[in-house]
Amino acid sequence: MSEDKQGRNSGVQQHKPTSRVPEELTKRNQDYLFHLKKALAETKLTPEKQQAAIDDMVPQMLAAQKKGQTARQLYGTVAERVTAIIEGPKADPNAPQNKWLLMMDSSLMVFMVFNLMYGLMFLFSSRSKVQTGQAGILSEVILAVVAGYGIMMMQSTFAVRGSKRPPIWRLIMYGVIFFIVLTGTYTLVMLIPGPLNANLPATVYIVIGAVTLAARLYLKRRFNIKNTVF
Structure with missing residues (x-):
């Protein structure tokens, strides 16, 4: 029984985020990531893509922190950030054409x-x-x-x-x-x-x-x- 339970638990753990929120982030930014993770969990994005989006944001947030900029100022509201992650980066209308x-x-x-x-x-x-x-x-x-x-x-x-x-x-x-x-x-x-x-x-x-x-x-x-x- 214990081996079966461990097997089931190991399968569940594979889908959990592996990286932690850095302690260097301010409480406000940590709270932003907390609510963002909850919002992303309700989308159809795979756990891997959800975590990849978070991992990409952390270095940017740390850099913005040094300038006194919060995650909300950097990305907008949590709902806006979720939409941006799902839709992906928008093409620059002024980018040179092929x-x-x-x-x-x-x-x-x-x-x-x-x-x-x-x-x-x-x-x-x-x-x-x-x-x-x-x-x-x-x-x-x-x-x-x-x-x-x-x-x-x-x-x-x-x-x-x-x-x-x-x-x-x-x-x-x-x-x-x-x-x-x-x-x-x-x-x-x-x-x-x-x-x-x-x-x-x-x-x-x-x-x-x-x-x-x-x-x-x-x-x-x-x-x-x-x-x-x-």
Whole structure:
């Protein structure tokens, strides 16, 4: 009987917090942790995650104590702290975006604009007015990638705040270089042979543009892409 009881007790003890509240904490902070532990015990968090949250807080509380700051001033009420632990850290809205996601978004935007523009152009004008290769799908892809990269670099540059932001003359110079590179790329892609870069029917361009728009909107939501052109 005693061995069975000890076995059951050892299983229960595995879920109990192993670390103790440091005596260096003030009575007020110890009381805060006491009520926080009780509140966390009523949540669906595992005992391990509950204790990990407490262990992360203790060094911060000890450091704040030296400045005369209490746990309530540091974390808010116990209920607010429990909510913060459950929801996890919030993303910084001002944090820099992933450059490759910005490039993808910008490239899709340019690709969408080209397809819709050429689709409407072919619907209301003679196709002969548009040179073969000028509206070729391969030309559009190359231009979209180059333009997407340039727009991403400009977005990343303008997003810098404070003393690290480049001077205005450098930003203007970058814009001029980007325009020259984009114009040169546009001139070169028009030289791609027709069979590899033939123009498509107007309806195909419009469908591709619409699909690209839907894909862009989905990816913006999926990866939370912000600070884009539009």
